[in-house]
Amino acid sequence: MKKIIVAIAILFSFSANLATAQGINEPVLATPKKSVSTQEIIVGNDRDEYGCIGSAGYSWDAKKQECVQTWNNETATITGAIKTAIEPTSAPIFGGDIDTHGCIGSAGYSWDAVLNTCARPWEAETTFAWAEKMKITTRLTVDTFEAEKNITREEAAAFIARSFEMNIFPARITTLMEWQPIDKNQIAPEFVSSVNFVKNANIIKATADNAFTPKSNLTTKDAINMLIASKTTEKMTGTEVFTFAKNAGLSFDETKLDEVVSRRIFVMWLRQIAEYTPTTSVQPK
Structure with a gap:
């Protein structure tokens, strides 16, 4: 009986070695990795043209001339490391020059006292x-x-x-x-x-x-x-x-x-x- 068991063991060992030699590997159970949501956004990795970080809730406020969180009554500004080399004031902001009548100068409008409206002459x-x-x-x-x-x-x-x-x-x-x-x-x-x-x-x-x-x-x-x-x-x-x-x-x-x-x-x-x-x-x- 012992001889039969030994023979079977030798046979299985030989079969495994033969499969490996032929390039056939048995499947190995991998350790499950932590699932990463495809919706995950890295905060600070989505700056807009003004340097405002959208994932942190910031957007450009043309009136205040800074990045703000619109829902925050105590509007915070981005400072320190968050601020980039992009300087919003280095270029004119289209529509950011509204006069006392509400006319946008950068769009060519000025107040027309005769017509009583903003107009491009x-x-x-x-x-x-x-x-x-x-x-x-x-x-x-x-x-x-x-x-x-x-x-x-x-x-x-x-x-x-x-x-x-x-x-x-x-x-x-x-x-x-x-x-x-x-x-x-x-x-x-x-x-x-x-x-x-x-x-x-x-x-x-x-x-x-x-x-x-x-x-x-x-x-x-x-x-x-x-x-x-x-x-x-x-x-x-x-x-x-x-x-x-x-x-x-x-x-x-x-x-x-x-x-x-x-x-x-x-x-x-x-x-x-x-x-x-x-x-x-x-x-x-």
């Missing part, structure tokens, strides 16, 4: 709203105003004439003489009186052949000359005219004075010139 909506409020346009909507359409010389004359009627420009004593340019028949009937006014008020001058060219697009140079001649009767040189215009806030390129002007630009310039109060004479001493 160069936008079509602002230009049209001002022209409508001041009663110098007969257009009913910003779409019919066609702000980006080039303004013609007769349309510019109409805007200026109506600006005098609404006391936007200082009163001007002129004659009622009817101007007879050689192209008078080209002037639209609704613009005839306006053209007569700007001519008699010395706001425009006839061309060499006594023409007005009413349908021609107004150039930058003519627009500036007409607007400043509407504001003041002071005699100025060409250089002084451009200096006056730039002091009033007009933005233009003196190397591109022949470029045409849109209705939006013309009305925006009209307003800038009308609201400008020169501190000194533009005439050289």
Whole structure:
């Protein structure tokens, strides 16, 4: 019996060695490792662009200019090791410059005392709203105003004439003489009186052949000359005219004075010139 048991033991031992030799390993029970939740977040490992640690409940407060925990009444700031080399104040915070009226300067908004709202002065909506409020346009909507359409010389004359009627420009004593340019028949009937006014008020001058060219697009140079001649009767040189215009806030390129002007630009310039109060004479001493 003992011989049989020994034989069986030898047989099992031989089988195990043979399996190992053939590369077959018996499964080994591994020691269970501690389970790690996939939802676990390492605090401090999720800083945002301002250096605020979201997993700790911090977010950037543009008003306080610091990282805060919004639910904490005693808002804490991140100090010491938590603070990184990122300095939030090193770059302007878009929307972090709200003025006393609630206008965001970094977005181009400023307070418009005439429209009683925050506005961006160069936008079509602002230009049209001002022209409508001041009663110098007969257009009913910003779409019919066609702000980006080039303004013609007769349309510019109409805007200026109506600006005098609404006391936007200082009163001007002129004659009622009817101007007879050689192209008078080209002037639209609704613009005839306006053209007569700007001519008699010395706001425009006839061309060499006594023409007005009413349908021609107004150039930058003519627009500036007409607007400043509407504001003041002071005699100025060409250089002084451009200096006056730039002091009033007009933005233009003196190397591109022949470029045409849109209705939006013309009305925006009209307003800038009308609201400008020169501190000194533009005439050289």
